[in-house]
Amino acid sequence: MKQELIPVYEEVEEQIKKISNNKEKKSEPICISGKPIYLPLSGHKIEVTYYEAKKKNAPIIFGVYGGEFTTDNYSYDDLFWNMIHSEFECNVVSISYKNFRKSKFPCAINDVYDVICYFMKNASQLDFDTDKVIIFGSSIGANFATSAALLDRANNTNYIKTQILNYPCLDLTTSINKNICGDFITPDKYVNDVAELKNPFVSPVYASKEELKGMPKTIMICGEEDNFRYEGEKYAKMLQNSGTEVYCQNYSEMEHGFVELYFLLKYMPLKSQTLSNKMKENFISGKLYKSVMSAIQFIKEHCI
Numbered sequence: 001m002k003q004e005l006i007p008v009y010e011e012v013e014e015q016i017k018k019i020s021n022n023k024e025k026k027s028e029p030i031c032i033s034g035k036p037i038y039l040p041l042s043g044h045k046i047e048v049t050y051y052e053a054k055k056k057n058a059p060i061i062f063g064v065y066g067g068e069f070t071t072d073n074y075s076y077d078d079l080f081w082n083m084i085h086s087e088f089e090c091n092v093v094s095i096s097y098k099n100f101r102k103s104k105f106p107c108a109i110n111d112v113y114d115v116i117c118y119f120m121k122n123a124s125q126l127d128f129d130t131d132k133v134i135i136f137g138s139s140i141g142a143n144f145a146t147s148a149a150l151l152d153r154a155n156n157t158n159y160i161k162t163q164i165l166n167y168p169c170l171d172l173t174t175s176i177n178k179n180i181c182g183d184f185i186t187p188d189k190y191v192n193d194v195a196e197l198k199n200p201f202v203s204p205v206y207a208s209k210e211e212l213k214g215m216p217k218t219i220m221i222c223g224e225e226d227n228f229r230y231e232g233e234k235y236a237k238m239l240q241n242s243g244t245e246v247y248c249q250n251y252s253e254m255e256h257g258f259v260e261l262y263f264l265l266k267y268m269p270l271k272s273q274t275l276s277n278k279m280k281e282n283f284i285s286g287k288l289y290k291s292v293m294s295a296i297q298f299i300k301e302h303c304i
Helices: 007-020 075-088 107-121 140-154 194-198 229-241 258-267 277-285 287-303
Strands: 035-041 044-051 060-064 091-095 133-138 162-166 217-223 246-251
Touching (some): 035 107, 044 075, 075 091, 075 287, 091 107, 107 133, 107 140, 162 287, 217 229, 258 287, 277 287
Parallel strands (some): 060 091, 060 133
8 A cells, every 4th residue: 555645744755755864864853844942941941842823722732752761852753743733733832851861750740841831821922722731642751741730730720621642651660571671761760769650640550549530631542562552541441430531542453652653664764673573564554554544533533
């Protein structure tokens, strides 16, 4: 099956090909249309990439990238966030949280929450719908996203109305056994003490029913072949039992990170050599593309 383009990229296909085929600069970042902004927050600066919606009073999505525990270069996710910005016709704020090597728990979560607070407190100067505030995270980014939502509720700010969690990592007490180590920093290096691995803001599956009360509407995407699927499904049931509106979809033959993997295979093939043969086969057959587009439509259907 022919590999279709995500519509938003038709006009930049040549630019992407040029960068992805640059063998001497494999790590050169791709930034298509997002605007880098440095926010002055409590004596320090946080970088975000802002994608402004064309229409007035549009929803706003705060994006929390996933990926390696060692990574603080999120610019490759511009491909993903630019697509979300276009497909959802909304504002997107991609947040550059602190790298785990430099800052331990709870710095990354505080960064995410502080950025949301900054935008909400300056809403009169910005143009977005304050009643349609969404947080969207993938993998470990989904962990930070739902932890920021927990913090939002604990502080009674209640800014976040919807959370979108793509294949979330929600139990870091077991993550060390799920093949995410290797070049990654293991979860015990993220926390200040191993006892913190059971802190609900580190491993949200340890949150109590009381702590989960009032959590925002949740949309969850899981992959059938993803080891993290079970903790995602467990958390979805926990949220439902606490009274939260939850929509969860599981995709057959899909592995962890399958949405981002499509972009990697399509636009940056030089960086896709470590992917499983199964995902490469799903890409060639078109099954990966269909799953990605189905996931996007599922999120859109329940999100806005």
